[in-house]
Amino acid sequence: MSFFTFFKKNRPFFILTIGFLLWLGFLIVLSILNLREVVFLDGLASNPATNVSSDYASHHSFLRYLVEPFAGIAFIIGMEFYWLIAAIIFYIIYRLIYLIFKKIGKIRSQKYKRLMYPIDNFMRFTFKIFSATILIVGMIILIGYISLGYYFVSRHFMVIIQIGVRICSLILIIKIAYILIIFIHPKLNLHYPVKNKRSLFKKNSLRFKFSKTLKRELIYIVGTVYILLGANILLISTPYPTHIIETDLEEDEFLIDFHVHSTMSDGWLTPEQRVAWYIEQGISGAFFSDHDNIRGALAARKYVETNNLDFMVFVSLEWTDAITKVHMNIYGLEEEIVAPISENPTGNSLALNASDMIKYVKSKGGYVIVNHYNYYPNLSGSFGVPYTLEQLRDWGVDGFEIINGDHMQEQEIRQFSLDNNLICIGASDTHTSEEINAFVRLTLDDPTNKSVDNIFKNLRNNTHSVIMVNLYSNIIKFPGEFDDIGFEILEDFINYIFNLSSFQALSWILWSCLGFILFFLAYMKIKNTDLELIERKIKIK
Incomplete structure (x- = not known):
């Protein structure tokens, strides 16, 4: 068969091949250019932040290169889930184009028509399994909420969701394996009955066909969203190899994260996984600050002590209204203090409003830092919602986050803290398995005294460094309207892909080639299989 004959008979595949070759060439260029550059900024040293990249280095382990595409995608999509809106838009456009082509007779393949039966069956199966799981998970959370209020939700919902998604994913994998085994086995067949359900409309009428198509497309859309959502959750809750931060630390210097989450509230890694996550990246210690509880911190500390790990775990809690x-971290106390909305009916936690909580913590010798302060215009004509900077200062807070993750807070917060002898803190506030993007470099006057009191005594001087890590370039920035409908993921992907090292790009090349080879083999297998054999394997009753 000549090249042009093959192209004529396999035009869609040929077009995909051209796209793949362009993508492959692009990746090869990226591997040659080796564009990766990680920028470290000190948000406390000056305004604007001081570039301190010469003091740090970031690189990856060999294991990271083995899974780079999966890790990269997981870090990009994160836990916002807005990208699903863009995915739904693209999927609807694709299905409309497909239905139009089918209507005008461009899709007439009997093989394709027969192969759609197992695909249709799988999508309907996915719809049912995930819908049932969502209903069960929702009922468990609802019962917990009715019994214990928001206190239950903030402490337990993450574990319940992850268990549900993993069970669903396992069932779908078994379903796919079942279909593949039947296709491979010479004596097994798939049987799909043709259901003749009663309809409000006359069979074969225009209304009947429209209602049938609409129902099928809604199942496909929802089923696709379920699959993407499940994949999103599995990706961000998988502890991929992260970057490794290298810097020359003196004996009295430590890298500390003051705000992080685990599965004990709304984080996606267990406390034990989070400890390993920190150690891999070269961080000295962290304050585990789950919402409204200290279970994550206690579990992490026990894990470190049991395994004799060289890592400092400090007990903290994020008071969450x-x-x-309003979110504030409580340090130095090992008790659970919550906002009134999270009050536990069993009385195991102390419920206090913002001002009373601050006063109580200070009376017990603890410390309070305001997290990601809402510096928005308020009704009085100044800034700060719902409490002003001055109110929080007068109530006794010890300081403010000036960096939260990859976000630099408004400079007015930093300046207010410096003017009022309040501590400037930076923290990752990480929930997923993404790479750490903020920490504090702190020098202790007595490095043998790693108590919370000594840490905050040294923080009070504001001579430490509050580091934000820019992991990706900022080549493109979409208007905010596009971000609101999920296109931020495309922006993040472009910035990520243009910041790949040679080995990261090579990993993308290898996985892309593997994916294309598998697609090519599947395509040619179906292409070369007789329609009669497919009809025997997929029987319609």
Whole structure:
């Protein structure tokens, strides 16, 4: 068969091949250019932040290169899930184009028509399994909420969701394996009955066909969203190899993260996984600050002590008012203090409003830092919602986060803290398995005294470094309207892909080639299989 004959008979495949070759060439260029550059900024040293990249280095282990595409995608999509809106838009456009082509007779393949039966069956199966799981998970959370209020939700919902998603994923994998085994086995067949359900409309009428198509497309859309959502959750809760931060630390210097989450609230890694996550990246210690509870911190500390790990775990808690959106970290106390909305009916936690909580913590010798402060215009004409900087200062807070993750807070917060002898803190506030993007470099006057009191005594001088790590370039920035409908993921992907090292690009090349080879083999297998054999394997009753 000549090249042009093959192209004529396999035009869609040929077009995909051209796209793949362009993608492959692009990746090869990236591997040659070796564009990766990680920028370290000190947000406390000056305004704007001081570039301190010469003091740090970031690189990856060999294991990271083995899974780079999966890790990269997991870190990009994160836990916002807005990208699903863009995915739904693209999927609807694709299905509309498909239905139009089918209507005008461009899709007439009997093989394709027969192969759609197992695909249709799988999508309907996915729809049922995930819908049932969502209903069960929702009922468990609802019962917990009715019994213990928001206190239960903030402490337990993450574990329940992850268990549900993993069970669903396992069932779908078994379903796919079952279909593949039947296709491979010479004596097994798939049987799909043709259902003749009663309809409000006359069979073969225009309304009947429209309602049937609409129902099928809705199942496909929802089923696709379920699959993407499940994949999103599995990706961000998988502890991929991260970057390794290298810097010359003196004996009295430490890298500390003051704000992080685990599965004990709304984080996606267990406390034990989070400890390993920190150690891999070269961080000295962390304050585990799950919402409204200290279970994650206690579990992490026990894990470190049991395994004799060289890592410092400090007990903390994020006091969370879900109504006013005010979050504050409590340090130095090993008790659970929550906002009134999270009050536990069993009385195991102390419920206090913002001002009373601050006063109570200070009376017990603890410390309070305001997290990601809402520096928005308020009704009085100044800034700060719902409490002003001055109110929080007068109530007794010890300081403010000036860096939260990859976000530099407004400079007014930093300046207010410096003017009022309040501590400037930076923290990753990480929930997923993404690479750490913020920490504090702290020098202790007595490095043998790693107590919370000594740490905060040295923080009070504001002579430490508050580091934000820019992991990706900022080549492109979409308007905010596009971000609101999920296109931020495309922006992040472009910035990520243009910041790949040679070995990261090579990993993308290898996985892309593997994916294309598998697609090519599947395509040619179906292409070369007789329709009669496919009809025997997929029987319609």
